[in-house]
Amino acid sequence: MLPPSRRDFVSLTVSESGSYTNSKQWRRQSCWRKWKQLSRLQRSLILFTLMLLLVGGITTSPTLIGHWRADLPNSCFFLWIALKQLFPVFLFLSAESRLEAVREAFRHAWKGYKNFAWGHDELKPISKSYGEWFGLGLTLIDALDTMWILGLEEEFAEARQWVAKELSFDKNVDVNLFESTIRILGSLLSTYHLTGDSLFLEKAKDIGSRLMPAFNTASKIPYSDVNIGKGTAHPPQWTSDSSVAEVTSIQLEFRELSRLTGDPKYKLAVMEVMKQVHKLDGKQDGLVPMFINTNNGLFTHQGMYTLGARADSYYEYLLKQWIQGGKTEKELLDDYLQAVEGVKKNLLKKSTPSGLTFVGELSHGHFSPKMDHLVCFLPGTLALGAHYGLPADHMELAKQLMETCYQIYAQMETGLSPEIAHFNMHEGSTQDVDVKIADRHNLLRPETVESLFYLYRFTKDKKYQQWGWEILQNFNKYTRVPTGGYTSINNVRDPASPSPRDKMESFFLGETLKYFYLLFSEDPNLISLDKYVFNTEAHPLPIWNSL
DSSP states (O other), X not given: OOOOOOOOSOOOOBOTTSOBOOSHHHHHHHHXXXXXXXXXXXXXXXXXXXXXXXXXXXXXXHXXXXXXHHTXXXXXXXXXXXXXXXXXXXXXXXXXXXXXXXXXXXXXXXXHHHHHOTTSXXXXXXXXXXXXXXXXXXHHHHTHHHHHHHTOHHHHHHHHHHHHHTOOOOSSOEEEHHXXXXXXXXXXXXXXXXXXXXXXXHHHHHHHHHXXXXXXXXXXXXXXXXXXXXXXXXXXXXXXXXXXXXXXXXXXXXXXXXXXXXXXXXXXXXXXXXXXXXXXXXXXXXXXXXXXXXXXXXXXXXXXXXXXXXXXXHHHHHHXXXXXXXXXXXXXXXXXXXXXXXXXXXXXXXXXXXOOEXXXXXXXXXXXXXXXXXXXXXXXXXXXXXXXXXXXXXXXXXXXXXXXXXXXXXXXXXXXXXXXXXXXXXXXXXXXXXXXXXXXXXXXXXXXXXXXXXXXXXXXXHHHHHHHHHHHHHHHHHTBOTTSOBOXXXXXXXXXXXXXXXXXXXXIIIIIHHHHHHHHOOOTTTTOTTTEXXXXXXXEEEOGGGO
């Protein structure tokens, strides 16, 4: 089901005799139609202007001023009432202008993609060209549900046409199981649910079935790479390991595919992975190592624990699978709760001098104050768990970590976060965050904005929206490319020369801008968190017991 086409005309009422109706009633109806055709922002600006004129006229009229002086208490009361009526308009205009700013940012990014990279995986906005990873139009597919949520009907329609006529998975190409699941399968399933358009479900079935050879291993732990044309799968050339995050962060999508198709094979394959990881030795207080071997199904590189790259979304998907399935799968919840306690016990520290709470890493018993930007998914996940009845201290920890993730942005000269931060813990330190030269890049990542969305949705504390607004403005200041698109940058510590990397990741449209829009929206039913759970690429999938 496509979005309804916009009607840019006013219909005329014709009487039975065939003559036009030219009554006052028709004129009133015509004016009402024209009023309704205006956007919410346009209508609010008109009302706001009228209110200002009213108040301004009252305060500048000599006659009325004389009355005010004669009856000052009542006059002040009238002015207070007028300002009270204006205040919600101020708030609405602020919210609506921020939403429009996100839509404008998306259109600008889309313009670059459409002009220079249409149908390809990623835009290279500086060189006005494109990069390929899988050759499947990754940016376009990743952005489908974002366009729908933002109400960008024209852009969505042209993207849908490309999916219908150009997208084919019958290609001799290797794809990463994890990335193609969360970005392609996840987006297609989400867009199907939001639109009801069966085109996206059929494409989801196609890619889902083509990814299944990855599970043909002796251990049932999937390979990392699949050739979707040949139906073969293999590990990376340099190892027989898969990362733990990758094999445990495809469950939401394949479980939903089984529910929609009635074919249990997808769910059975991914839940076998969860069962094996659940019972494996090598964990520390619920924390898992970063790698798992596809031959024997055992953890490798044991003794290293992080909530950053290669482990992060394992913890996220424990909670989200439990929510998706209607809070019935106790093993998932138990593993999640144990992991949170493991984080508190082993990885949680305070910085100097400000006492920021951060999550570090553990390597063979030695603590490192290193925190990836990826870890900033955690405040949102903790807040989501608290919303679903988990311990209240999860929300308190979420708020503390949210402050830290914001400070990683605020303490940089560009106001943008580095990929990795190191926290000072030594007495006498003058700043909380250090950044190594190799870690100063920013990839337009979504995790902090994602958590800001959750924290605002659950607390309604306006500071989270303000923090997000600051970050969006800094993206516009330092990463926006005039000819279209946004670019990742090499140096967040040099506002004079941030050094563009000439790459716009698909997740900037699929995740970052989507979470900005949801953060600034005041509508709790816009992707209700009681009805949907987001996959790790920000694609909302339905919670089964809410259907």
